[in-house]
Amino acid sequence: MSAPPKHAIRPATLEAIVEAAIHLLNANAGATMSEIAAQAGVGRATLHRHFQTRKDLIRAIGIRCIEEMNASVQIGQDAGKPAVDRLRSMFRAVIPLGDRYSFLSLESADDDSVRQGYKVQLRWVEALVEDLKKQREIDPDVPTRWVVAQIDQLVWTAWNGTSEGYLTPDEASELAVRTLIHGLHRRAQPHYSS
Amino acid sequence: MSAPPKHAIRPATLEAIVEAAIHLLNANAGATMSEIAAQAGVGRATLHRHFQTRKDLIRAIGIRCIEEMNASVQIGQDAGKPAVDRLRSMFRAVIPLGDRYSFLSLESADDDSVRQGYKVQLRWVEALVEDLKKQREIDPDVPTRWVVAQIDQLVWTAWNGTSEGYLTPDEASELAVRTLIHGLHRRAQPHYSS
DNA sequence: ATTGATTGAGACACTATTGTCTCATTTTTG
DNA sequence: CAAAAATGAGACAATAGTGTCTCAATCAAT
Numbered sequence: 415m416s417a418p419p420k421h422a423i424r425p426a427t428l429e430a431i432v433e434a435a436i437h438l439l440n441a442n443a444g445a446t447m448s449e450i451a452a453q454a455g456v457g458r459a460t461l462h463r464h465f466q467t468r469k470d471l472i473r474a475i476g477i478r479c480i481e482e483m484n485a486s487v488q489i490g491q492d493a494g495k496p497a498v499d500r501l502r503s504m505f506r507a508v509i510p511l512g513d514r515y516s517f518l519s520l521e522s523a524d525d526d527s528v529r530q531g532y533k534v535q536l537r538w539v540e541a542l543v544e545d546l547k548k549q550r551e552i553d554p555d556v557p558t559r560w561v562v563a564q565i566d567q568l569v570w571t572a573w574n575g576t577s578e579g580y581l582t583p584d585e586a587s588e589l590a591v592r593t594l595i596h597g598l599h600r601r602a603q604p605h606y607s608s
Numbered sequence: 609m610s611a612p613p614k615h616a617i618r619p620a621t622l623e624a625i626v627e628a629a630i631h632l633l634n635a636n637a638g639a640t641m642s643e644i645a646a647q648a649g650v651g652r653a654t655l656h657r658h659f660q661t662r663k664d665l666i667r668a669i670g671i672r673c674i675e676e677m678n679a680s681v682q683i684g685q686d687a688g689k690p691a692v693d694r695l696r697s698m699f700r701a702v703i704p705l706g707d708r709y710s711f712l713s714l715e716s717a718d719d720d721s722v723r724q725g726y727k728v729q730l731r732w733v734e735a736l737v738e739d740l741k742k743q744r745e746i747d748p749d750v751p752t753r754w755v756v757a758q759i760d761q762l763v764w765t766a767w768n769g770t771s772e773g774y775l776t777p778d779e780a781s782e783l784a785v786r787t788l789i790h791g792l793h794r795r796a797q798p799h800y801s802s
Numbered sequence: 803a804t805t806g807a808t809t810g811a812g813a814c815a816c817t818a819t820t821g822t823c824t825c826a827t828t829t830t831t832g
Numbered sequence: 833c834a835a836a837a838a839t840g841a842g843a844c845a846a847t848a849g850t851g852t853c854t855c856a857a858t859c860a861a862t
Binding site: 443444550551552553554556557559560561563564567568570571574575578580581589592593594595596597598599600 | 637638714744745746747748750751753754755757758761762764765768769772774775783786787788789790791792793794
Binding site: 803804805806807808809810811812813814815816817818819820821822823824825826827828829830831832 | 833834835836837838839840841842843844845846847848849850851852853854855856857858859860861862
């Protein structure tokens with residue numbers, strides 16, 4: 415495939431590029447290599463030294479993001495814990511990665527490695543939903559795809575709430591769990607399975 | 609601003625262009641004027657005859673979409689009806705416009721007319737949420753912004769569910785109402801305020 | 803401090819897309 | 833059917849972005 419880059423990359427440079435690219439490409443999917451370089455405080459040539467192609471850059475960042483997400487999804491998923499607790503752990507771990515997440519859905523929807531990584535994540539979430547159904551936390555009649563979609567959206571909305579400053583990370587996770595399981599009805603209080 | 613177009617446009621041509629553009633730009637935000645013309649079954653020159661610039665095209669479609677959405681949001685919003693019924697009416701009316709909606713959030717986030725139109729919509733939704741809180745359907749302690757964000761996301765998820773074929777429009781609206789108010793808990797049954 | 807490697811800046815050719823124009827063809831209107 | 837108008841097809845210049853390269857400046861490690 416692509417020849418291994420002749421130049422090594424300085425960790426600080428890599429970090430700057432990755433963060434700038436995620437940030438810019440979220441705000442504007444058509445962001446330019448020049449813009450990314452400028453935002454990263456790096457020469458445009460340096461971008462091309464380490465990522466021959468714009469696609470290579472997006473692809474590399476996509477893989478990085480999906481790996482970060484997958485690692486986070488699995489945090490605190492001990493089979494022993496009640497499913498609701500695992501749900502909360504997942505939210506807590508994943509919500510702070512909301513920008514990564516939206517980058518993935520905007521930019522890397524058609525990359526093979528990313529799609530494959532996403533399937534892994536999907537299976538974890540589906541397994542969790544199945545457990546939630548078994549433990550009677552979620553109505554088995556609701557399509558699993560719907561539940562999974564809600565979880566996805568809740569991650570994004572919760573991240574957005576923290577990044578806009580009207581929610582703390584803890585509030586966001588708690589609100590996400592509550593919204594999914596009990597909804598926003600007034601008397602809906604969390605009442606976890608005994 | 610832009611001179612009034614010298615050529616009239618045939619309604620069928622306009623329709624074809626608008627639909628093609630919405631469809632293509634949802635799938636690929638960077639879709640080309642050529643691609644849009646081809647998908648619309650129209651010459652590329654015709655596009656430029658009626659929309660001088662690519663921006664003009666996106667802008668015109670954005671305005672059209674936001675107006676369609678605003679009209680739909682207000683369907684069946686008689687002040688007399690219970691807020692939950694109005695919520696359901698809104699979902700029913702808006703969910704079928706999901707593709708319009710995602711077009712707006714992807715393409716027209718920075719257009720002034722669209723932003724202004726979006727504010728109108730936002731106020732309607734906020735008013736509905738306030739009523740839901742007053743009628744004790746939604747916990748007043750939950751931030752209104754969170755509720756509004758959930759409604760937004762539910763519209764998209766529900767539209768997606770119908771377009772992927774695993775939900776009928778009615779199921780989608782019902783599931784959206786239930787998810788928002790009562791959540792997906794097993795024993796959560798709709799119990800509207802007497 | 804010196805050496806080796808990474809980076810920044812800019813020039814360059816190449817490609818894709820945009821936006822304008824013209825003219826023949828088709829469609830609509832009367 | 834005839835006139836007017838809208839469309840399709842293609843040529844065209846202009847622009848913007850990509851990817852490659854070179855060379856001087858800067859940084860890191862010994």
